[in-house]
Amino acid sequence: MKIYHIHTDPKFINDSLHFDFEDYSNTIVYVGNSTEVENQTSFPLICIPKTINLVTKICKLCKDTQMVVLYDLSTEKIALANKLSKDVKILWRFFVYELYCRKQKDFLSDNTLELLKQQKTSLFDKVKTSFSFKFRRLVQQVVYRHNYNFEQAVKRIDIFLCLFEDEFKMLNTHFKGLPEFVQIPVFKREIKLESFEYTQNKSKLIIGNSRNVYNNHIEILEITKKYKNISLVLPFNYGPESLYSRKVKEIAKGQNIKIIDFFMQYDAYEKLLKDSTALVLNTYRQMAIGNVLIAIKNGLKLYLNKKNCVYKILMKHKFHVFTIEDFKHDIDLKNLSLSDKEIIHNFEVYNSICKEYKLQDFKNMLEKKLCY
Numbered sequence: 575m576k577i578y579h580i581h582t583d584p585k586f587i588n589d590s591l592h593f594d595f596e597d598y599s600n601t602i603v604y605v606g607n608s609t610e611v612e613n614q615t616s617f618p619l620i621c622i623p624k625t626i627n628l629v630t631k632i633c634k635l636c637k638d639t640q641m642v643v644l645y646d647l648s649t650e651k652i653a654l655a656n657k658l659s660k661d662v663k664i665l666w667r668f669f670v671y672e673l674y675c676r677k678q679k680d681f682l683s684d685n686t687l688e689l690l691k692q693q694k695t696s697l698f699d700k701v702k703t704s705f706s707f708k709f710r711r712l713v714q715q716v717v718y719r720h721n722y723n724f725e726q727a728v729k730r731i732d733i734f735l736c737l738f739e740d741e742f743k744m745l746n747t748h749f750k751g752l753p754e755f756v757q758i759p760v761f762k763r764e765i766k767l768e769s770f771e772y773t774q775n776k777s778k779l780i781i782g783n784s785r786n787v788y789n790n791h792i793e794i795l796e797i798t799k800k801y802k803n804i805s806l807v808l809p810f811n812y813g814p815e816s817l818y819s820r821k822v823k824e825i826a827k828g829q830n831i832k833i834i835d836f837f838m839q840y841d842a843y844e845k846l847l848k849d850s851t852a853l854v855l856n857t858y859r860q861m862a863i864g865n866v867l868i869a870i871k872n873g874l875k876l877y878l879n880k881k882n883c884v885y886k887i888l889m890k891h892k893f894h895v896f897t898i899e900d901f902k903h904d905i906d907l908k909n910l911s912l913s914d915k916e917i918i919h920n921f922e923v924y925n926s927i928c929k930e931y932k933l934q935d936f937k938n939m940l941e942k943k944l945c946y
Contacts, residue, residue, distance in 0.1 A: 575946070577641040578603055579617070580632060580654065584610045586645055589667060590617060592758055593643070595937055603632060605650070629653045629720055636662060641944075643735075647672045649722060655730050656721035663944055665733040666753065673749055674788075674859045681858040685792040686818065693817040728752065733943060740890070741860055741883045754943045759936050760863065761927040765871055767918065778805040778850040779910065781831070783862035785813030790856040790879075791822045797902050799829055804905070806831040807846065811838060848872040851911040856898055860884050870924055873917040875910060877901040893923050 575598050579590040582605045593600050600617045604610070605628065608621040622631055629650055636642050642662055644651040646669035655664055674681055682690070721727075734753040736742045742755045781798070782789035791808070798806055808826045810833050813819065826833055838846070847853065847868045852875040855862055860883055869876050870893065878885040880897045888895045894916040896904070904910050912920070 575599065575641060576639045577601070577643060578636050578639050579643045579645065580605070580651060581611075581645045582606065582648060582650070583645070584614065586669075587611055587614045589645060590615065590643070592933065592936060603635065629657060633657050641665065643667055644731075645669065647724070647727065652722050652724055652727040653720040655727040656723065663733070664731045665735055666731045667735045667758075670860055673745055677748065681788055683790040683793055683856070683858075686787050686790050689818045689821055690787065733940065737860070737863060738883070738887050740887050744883055756936070756940050756943055757931065759931055759933055760867070761924055761931075762933070764925045764928045765921045767921055770873070770921070777803065777910075778807060780807050780809065780847060780850050780853045782855060783809055783865050785810050785815065785819040785822075786861070787816070787818050788857050788859060788861055790858065792825065793898070794854055794856050794901075795822070795825045795829065797905060798831075801905060807850070808833045809843075810835045844868055847874065850874060852877060854898070854901055855879070855882075857882055870920055873912055873920070875912045891923055891927060893920050
C-alpha cells in the first residue's frame with residue numbers, strides 16, 4: 575500500500591513510524607526547508623516549499639496513492655482534504671488544537687483569559703494582515719479552486735487518529751460527525767524495571783511545557799511564589815510570543831525560576847525531565863503527552879489539572895497521578911516525589927497497557943475500518 579504522510583512540523587516526523595510495516599510503502603512530504611528535517615526519518619522524503627499553489631502540488635503528488643495521512647488539520651491540509659480524489663483514503667492525525675481552539679475559552683483559566691483580553695494588535699497590523707490573508711486566499715480559491723471549509727474537510731476524512739478513546743468520545747459530544755476513530759498506540763515500549771536508575775533531584779520541579787497559553791502558568795506561579803528553597807524550571811522554548819508569555823516570564827524572573835528559552839535537542843530535554851522530581855501541568859485539555867509519558871517512565875510525580883481528560887484517563891488505569899490541589903498541599907509539606915513503591919506501581923501499569931494494544935493491533939484496526 576502506498577502512503578503519503580503530509581507534515582508541516584518537524585517535531586512530529588517520527589509519528590509516521592506507526593505505519594512502518596513491510597506491506598506499506600511510506601513517503602514523507604514535508605512542507606518547508608529540507609534542512610529542518612535532515613536525518614530525522616528513514617522513509618523517502620520529499621520537501622516542498624510553502625508557495626501559493628502548495629495544495630495543488632501536493633494533490634498531484636498524491637494522485638497515485640491509496641492513503642494520505644494529514645498531520646494536523648491546518649489551513650492547507652483542510653484544502654488538501656477537500657481537493658484529493660475520492661479514491662484516496664484520508665487519515666487525520668489529530669494534533670488537539672484543531673478542535674480545542676474552537677472552544678478556547680473553555681480550556682483557559684481566569685488569569686489567562688484576563689491577559690488575552692488585554693492583548694491588543696495595532697490597527698495597521700490588523701489591516702495589513704487582513705489584506706494580505708484575504709488577497710492570498712482569493713487567489714487560491716479563484717485560480718486553484720481551493721476549498722477551505724473545515725466542516726466539509728472533516729466529512730471527507732475517513733479516519734480520525736487520536737491517542738485516547740475516552741478523549742474521542744468527549745470530543746464527539748462537542749463536535750458532532752467526527753470521522754471513524756482509530757487509536758494510536760501511546761504506550762509502546764515496556765519499561766525495563768531492572769535497568770531503572772533513580773537520578774532525580776528531589777527539589778527540581780518542571781512547570782508547563784512551553785509558552786502556550788493553554789499551560790495556564792500563572793495559577794502555578796501563584797502557588798510557588800512563597801517557596802524559596804525549591805528549584806523551579808520553566809520550559810519556554812517554543813510557542814508564540816505574546817503578552818501572556820511576556821507576563822509569565824516576568825513573574826518567573828521575579829521568583830528566580832530557571833527559564834529555558836533556547837532550543838533543546840530531544841535527548842537533552844528528556845534528561846532535564848529525568849533529573850527532576852515532578853512535572854506540573856495546569857492544562858485543562860489534552861496536551862504535552864510526550865512529556866507525561868517521559869515523566870511516568872522516569873518515576874516523576876505527575877500533577878495534572880483534574881479538568882484534563884488525561885488526568886481522568888490515567889486515574890482510570892490506576893496510575894499514581896495527582897491534582898493541582900494536591901500540589902498546593904505537597905509543596906508545603908515538601909512531599910514532591912513518588913515513593914519507590916509508587917514508582918514501581920506506575921511502571922507495572924505502564925507495561926500492562928503496552929501489552930494490551932500493540933502496533934500490529936493498530937494496523938489491524940485501521941484496515942478493518944478502511945475495509946482493506
